[in-house]
Amino acid sequence: MARSLNVLQKSLTMSAGSLMVFFTLLAYGQASSYRNISGLSNSSITLEASFISPNVIEVMWYHKTTDVSEVLLAKVQNGRLSDKLSDRYMEEDGGRTLKIPNVSKNDSGVYKAEAALLDGTILPPVLYNVTVYDPVPIPDVKHQVKRIGDQYNVTLQCSVPSNRSDISYTWKYRRGDKEYQNLNDTGGTIWMMVPVNQLDMEIMCTAHNPADQKNISTRIQDGEEEVPKRNHEISAGIIAFLAVMVVVAVTVALIWTLKKRISNRRGQGNQSNENENLSSPVQDTGTQESTFIEISLGKTKYKPKEDAEENWSQPF
Known part of the structure; x- marks a missing residue:
């Protein structure tokens, strides 16, 4: 249309x-x-x-x-x-x-x-x-091949980068080193039915106006039959699914690694606090002596002050 x-x-x-x-x-x-x-x-x-x-x-x-x-x-x-x-x-x-x-x-x-x-x-x-x-731009040609029974349905499309109404298209073909033969079809898109054993050919598209022309060639060979569209859709779906799975796996791994690092930092902080609570209190370093109790092998020794020792040594 x-x-x-x-x-x-x-x-x-x-x-x-x-x-x-x-x-x-x-x-x-x-x-x-x-x-x-x-x-x-x-x-x-x-x-x-x-x-x-x-x-x-x-x-x-x-x-x-x-x-x-x-x-x-x-x-x-x-x-x-x-x-x-x-x-x-x-x-x-x-x-x-x-x-x-x-x-x-x-x-x-x-x-x-x-x-x-x-x-x-x-x-x-x-x-x-x-x-x-204006000069004719260099054209671009594309082709699709689809097998129908013992023939190939070949679709050829020739176009220029800009949509210009003054440009027309003509087509030629050849096999091997033979001379080009004109195709009766004209226009930017043409269709051909080619026998299976005659598919190997070279197609040339010429884009032209009354003052200038440019051409481009494409080669069609056996084994270029178009893969069914459904297979393309299935392959695309599998690739998309695998891509999503890879993203999810990477995301989960990152979250797990981050949580593990946070947990390790919290554990080191708690252990440091416990060590501070278990440390020995600071003793008084004043010059006055005080009595203290020595505990050694379950025996308790009492050491009085010097003035007390002197009082006990004098007779009544």
Whole structure:
């Protein structure tokens, strides 16, 4: 459906452009005698007005687009330039040839060459329908192969990076070193039914407009049959499941490692507190002596102060 809409849009665009050119030429009164000239952006185009009579004394070149009035580009009298819109336009051969370098899309439109003879006769004008195109990008080609019985259904798709309505596609094929053969199918997507024993071939797609073309080739060989879509879906599901499982396992391992480190730090803190509580109290280091009890092998010895010893040693 989308492809049909693109084709319809392209046809309408081309038809509208053709009608605009037709009415422009009709305004000149010479709608059936114009020459189509295709130019490529940033290149040069040459317009030649082959007036047969040698008695031409005046040649004038005009440019008319579909939205502006007629503009005089150059006027040559008796082989010499007498009027010129810009140095960009170069006239040769007594004004019978007009060259326009480095063209752009703004140079598209209808050009007219008029000539006058020595006796004042005005020759019928020569009209040119000039269209300037952008270069064609390098195309990309893809193919799919699916076996149906004893034949292969081959789908080929050729496209350019930008969606442009001025580009058309043609196809060729060859086997081995033989010459390319034209395929009757045109368009960006084509389908072929190929016998099983004739699948090995080279396909060339050419993307082109009236001013430029680019081509690309692809080779189709045996053994390229498309894997059923369901198998692709199953494989993708298995890969996704395994990826989820790996993420879950890594997450669990990280959480377990973190908890273990926290538990070890808490255990070391509790043991340090217990050691502090079990340490010996600090003894008084004062200069005065005090009585104390020595405990050794279950015997208790009492040591009185010196003044007490002296009192016990004196008689009553």
